Amino acid sequence: MNPTIKDVAREAGVSTATVSRVVNKDPRISPATRSRVEGVIDRLNYKVNTVARSLKNKKTLSVGLLAPEIANVFFMRVAQGVEDRLAEDGYAMIVLNSRESRDGERHAVDLLLEKQVDGAIVIPSGGHGDHFSRLQSAGLPVVLVDRLVDGFRSDAVLVDNEDATYRAITRLVESGRRDFGFVGGQHDITTARERYQGFVRALEACSCPLQERNVRFGDFHTASGYRLFGELMEQPDPPATVMVANYFMQIGALQYAASHRDRLPPDLFLASFDNPEFAAVAGIPGLSIAQPIDEIGRRAAEILLERIRNEALGPYRIERLPTHIVFNGGPQWLT
Amino acid sequence: MNPTIKDVAREAGVSTATVSRVVNKDPRISPATRSRVEGVIDRLNYKVNTVARSLKNKKTLSVGLLAPEIANVFFMRVAQGVEDRLAEDGYAMIVLNSRESRDGERHAVDLLLEKQVDGAIVIPSGGHGDHFSRLQSAGLPVVLVDRLVDGFRSDAVLVDNEDATYRAITRLVESGRRDFGFVGGQHDITTARERYQGFVRALEACSCPLQERNVRFGDFHTASGYRLFGELMEQPDPPATVMVANYFMQIGALQYAASHRDRLPPDLFLASFDNPEFAAVAGIPGLSIAQPIDEIGRRAAEILLERIRNEALGPYRIERLPTHIVFNGGPQWLT
DNA sequence: CTGAAAGCGCTTACAG
């Protein structure tokens, strides 16, 4: 059906070895031979069969991207960054969904092994990562994104959640706010833990009071944000400055706010991660700690490619990219 | 490194053919042999090398998903649906970004051909699709999603944009609204054209006046929605019921609305596609024509798999899935 | 600078 290297060789009157060398830009081929072969390649519209090539080379030029869900704003921006970087080097991105379960992750690991990908970028679904080491045992480099996990060591790209939260809260303290609430995720997730620690540290630094009833932990989903933020607001004396430490919980909180405007403190201010568009539309003052999500994806891909090519032989690196703070109301979300 | 079929054969004292048959569940293998071989497979943790298998079978069990951008809510939900369906049958999904350009699409077609995918699902970037026929010439089935294109025929999965818009507008007319505006996309995109036609047809049906100054066409991006909706609102007598015929334009319109509340007609009502969360948070009354996006992805994958297996040999089918209307303000977005 | 030949890890028609 599709022409093979044999067809080209026959038409050009050379061996398949020569055709292969032309295709792979081997400099030892004479210009005359090269251009003759290239002519035939064009004429027949020959495309190298990368499956055959992969079998020989033990490289598929493909990389797995494993995430807890696909329909997720954070994930898709990571994926965009990853695809961007991979495309530059001709690598394909295979996207897998772990469906937020460890079994899903195990299954995905099997699939990646079978598909012979050259490496994997993983956004973990939970706090544990033993099962990812099977990739490393098979010689595949892994780069973690967004968070670290227990029981598994590898390169990782994320942000400095603790420090970013610390700085954001400190800034709010400096502008006179002292009455804080917090809605976050479970502590087995490093990201959730780090953000809460930054929050606590900032309050300690200013000797601001932190009342236990103003702190809630949920599961990083919209419904959880709605419920926990609602619980905060339904108290007799709700905090006026609330950190909702995750994009989806923030959407939930904003939905609660939109439908219970009368319950909200008049000077309510919401701090969160990654959600400038939503906050802007809601018309509630706030700030977002913006992660460079595309860049995280790009860097993860970059590091993975280095490992695949054995350019990076040192110890595993945890790379934390800088965040920046975006205040609502400006036009900066209009891009 | 990884054990091969040869290692298993040697350990089990059988030929590689027998191992292959066990792996592929050939019923002719005796139970005794089967269980012995399976034991060895487990012990060595043997995984079939799908690259080698693909070379032999001329099937890679992988499918390409090509979209104009990855960081896009519509795309990611399609991708989720596609991945879901493909995973059931053990197919991998390779995601490619055409970067909203025809050259990007051509390049992706080359890559898909090289990677020997078994088929492709395409969300086109423009109104033209000549270049996709190279996939079909190579024997690869293609399923279009979201819209049709000139110069290319294939199966397609989308919604009945015209009728959905007609019904939504008609419903608003029945509730007493007569003063309409429209913000949509360029007419070379079938989706944009169909939605506008449905809008016009609904207004004709009720003999509602449609003023040309209340109709604007942009490019389906947030900034365009912001600008064009702003233009509508900055007129002396802005329309109170505006259809913003695309998810991203609607976000732009809501951002404009959030920052220019004083300019809005007091009884402003926004109709759009696919954005219940945003509209809910913004607190502006409205309705969304909700597409079953995951389902579109699933169906596209389903049809593609049928074509790959030659189960569907008939003529190309354009499948239009039903939409439903969601009004803001209820808790239905809390899922 | 070029070719003959082995081999990557599978599958399967053929033979028994």
Add this chain to the structure above:
DNA sequence: CTGAAAGCGCTTACAG
């Protein structure tokens, strides 16, 4: 029910 062998489409060490 099982095996020997060919072959999928490449790449590359070796030889010239």
